[in-house]
Amino acid sequence: MSDTAVHDFIARTVAEHPVVLFMKGTPDAPRCGFSSLVVQILDHVSAPFVGVDVLQSEELREGIKAYTDWPTIPQLYVKGEFVGGSDIVREMFQAGELQTLLSDAGVLDQAEA
Known part of the structure; x- marks a missing residue:
């Protein structure tokens, strides 16, 4: 895959899905602790x-x-915008900011937020 093809795939993926996690492994079988942490947080909310x-x-x-231009994986996107990696996602979750972001983006059921 060329750099352009990879860039196009990433752009298309974040445009087509409200919440995307670029991670090591899959949501059912994460292959690193940082990816697993973000999956657990997203599942929790x-x-x-x-x-x-x-x-x-x-x-x-x-x-x-x-x-x-971010050196680590996982990387979380909400509504096409880069949110951050596992540390940022964890800090946002602990502060309640992640839930607000997801709710404001319309991806959480308001009753659950």
Whole structure:
């Protein structure tokens, strides 16, 4: 896959899905603790999301880092906007900011938020 194809895939994925987690492994079988943590947080707040396994290709793994200019994985996107990695997501969750962001984005059932 070329850099352009990877960039287009990432852009299309974040545009088509309200919540996307670029992660190592899958939501059912995370392959790193940081990815697992973000999956647990999203599941805890009942946020529907799409997980993209960056381990499926070196181009995708490097491409997502270049796309956001962010050096680590996982990377969470809400409504096409980069939110952050596991530390930022955890801090936002603990402060209640993640739930507010997801609710404001219309991806959480208001009764659950």
